[in-house]
Amino acid sequence: MRAPNETFSYPYPHPAVTTDVVVFTIRDGRLSILLVERANPPFAGNWALPGGFLDIGEDLDACAARELEEETGISGLYLEQLYTFGATHRDPRERVISVTYYALVPLDALATPRAASDAAAVGWHAFDALPPLAFDHAEIVQMAHRRLVAKLDYSTIAFGFMPKTFTLSELQGVYEILLHQALDKRNFRKRMLSLDLVEETGKLRRNGKHRPAREYRVKHPERVEIIK
Numbered sequence: 001m002r003a004p005n006e007t008f009s010y011p012y013p014h015p016a017v018t019t020d021v022v023v024f025t026i027r028d029g030r031l032s033i034l035l036v037e038r039a040n041p042p043f044a045g046n047w048a049l050p051g052g053f054l055d056i057g058e059d060l061d062a063c064a065a066r067e068l069e070e071e072t073g074i075s076g077l078y079l080e081q082l083y084t085f086g087a088t089h090r091d092p093r094e095r096v097i098s099v100t101y102y103a104l105v106p107l108d109a110l111a112t113p114r115a116a117s118d119a120a121a122v123g124w125h126a127f128d129a130l131p132p133l134a135f136d137h138a139e140i141v142q143m144a145h146r147r148l149v150a151k152l153d154y155s156t157i158a159f160g161f162m163p164k165t166f167t168l169s170e171l172q173g174v175y176e177i178l179l180h181q182a183l184d185k186r187n188f189r190k191r192m193l194s195l196d197l198v199e200e201t202g203k204l205r206r207n208g209k210h211r212p213a214r215e216y217r218v219k220h221p222e223r224v225e226i227i228k
Contacts, residue, residue, distance in 0.1 A: 013095070015086075015094070015095040015096060015097050016053060016054075016091075016094055016095065016096045016097070017053070017054040017060075017096070017097050017098075017099065018051055018052060018053050018054060018063075018096055018097070018098045018099070019051050019052070019054060019060060019063045019064040019067060019098065019099050019100070019101060020048075020049040020050070020051030020064075020098050020099075020100045020101070020137065020140060021049060021050050021051055021064050021067070021068050021079060021100070021101045021102065021103060022049060022082070022100065022101070022102040022103070022140060022141055022144035023050070023068070023072075023074070023077065023102070023103050023104075023105060024102065024103070024104050024105070024127075024144070024148065024161075025104070025105035025106075025107070025124065025161070026107060026161050026174060026177055027124055027126075029173075029177065030126045030127070030128065030177065031126070031127040031128070031145075031177055031178060032124045032125060032126050032127060033124070033125055033127055033130065033141060034050065034072060034074070034113060034122065034123075034124055034125075035047040035048065035049065035050075035122070035123065035124075035125050035130075035131075035133070036048055036049070036050050036071050036072060036115065036119035036120075036121070036122045037115070037119060037120040037121035037122070038118070038119070038120065038134055039118050039119060039120035040118050042091070042092050042093060042134070043134035043135065045120075046131075046132065046133065046134040047125070047130075047131045047132070047133055047134065048133055048134040048135065048137050049100075049133070049137045049140060049141070050067060050068050050071040050072050050119070050122075051064070051067050051068075051071075051098070051100075052067040052070070052071070052117070052118075060081070060099050061079065061081075064079050064099075064101045065077075065079060067117075070116055070117040071115070071116060071117045071118070071119040071122065072113040072114065072115070072116070072119070072122045073112075073113055073114040073116060073122075074113055077103040077104075077105065078103060078104075078160075079101040079102070079103050080101060080102055080103070080224075081099065081100070081101055082100040082101055082102050082140075082143065082144055082147060083100055083140075083143055084097060084098070084099050084100070085097070085098045085100060085136060085139070085140060086098070087136065090135055090136045091135060098140075100140050100143075100144070102144040102147065102148070104157070104160035104161055105161075106160065106161055106162060106163055107161055107162060107163050108163030108164065109163075127141075127145065148178065149178055149179065151224075152175065152178060152179065153228070154226060154227060154228040155224050155225060155226050155227060156195075156197055156218070156224055156225045156227060157224050158171070158174050158175055158178065159171075159197075159218045159221065159224075160224065161174050162174065162218065164217060164221075165201050165203070165215045165216065165217050166215065166216060166217075167205055167207075167213040167214065167215060167216065168188070168189050168192060168193075168198075168213070168214075168216060169185075169207075169213060171192065171198075171216075172185065172188045172189075175188070195227055196219075197218065197219055197220070197225060197227070198216040198217065198218055198219065199216065199217060199219055200214055200215065200216055201214075201215040201216065201217055202215075203215045
């Protein structure tokens with residue numbers, strides 16, 4: 001039996017742990033991602049996902065939220081864990097394992113990010129025109145995008161992009177941006193209403209010369225629901 005004050009060393013080296021966050025939104029009709037420009041080596045001057053090292057007394061969710069706020073000034077987002085990346089040479093400094101997250105920002109809540117901490121700059125970048133990314137962040141972004149698109153088919157994740165009130169045409173537009181394809185208006189409307197996840201606000205909205213459209217809101221905006 002080990003004595004109460006006995007110390008011992010572990011025979012295995014301990015890798016460092018980071019969290020990285022993929023933040024999605026839709027700007028000017030295009031899916032966009034929040035990136036920071038690194039101020040320090042390695043990859044100084046390159047764009048990367050917001051993130052950083054886990055403190056020894058910190059849990060993963062708290063680290064992801066802290067690093068996002070420290071580097072971009074954005075807080076209060078719901079973060080969902082995506083995947084753990086642990087290739088042996090993904091970081092030239094040392095062995096680093098990254099636990100990644102992703103989040104969605106609604107159309108009417110586009111925060112103005114501000115660079116802080118070790119970020120030289122921060123900004124939104126269109127998903128289909130991203131600059132070269134540091135580390136393996138391009139791989140992380142692609143996996144987050146695949147997860148997002150896959151969840152469209154069996155969950156209400158797309159509602160995370162919507163403002164508090166919206167028309168079904170606006171909701172369809174979000175689906176079309178994410179899927180890169182046009183959808184049949186009648187079938188889309190029928191499916192959305194059959195799911196009983198949205199409700200009318202009792203108001204009408206007029207866009208241009210089109211006839212007024214009914215406004216809707218999500219019944220349970222606080223959660224992503226599984227619909228299959």
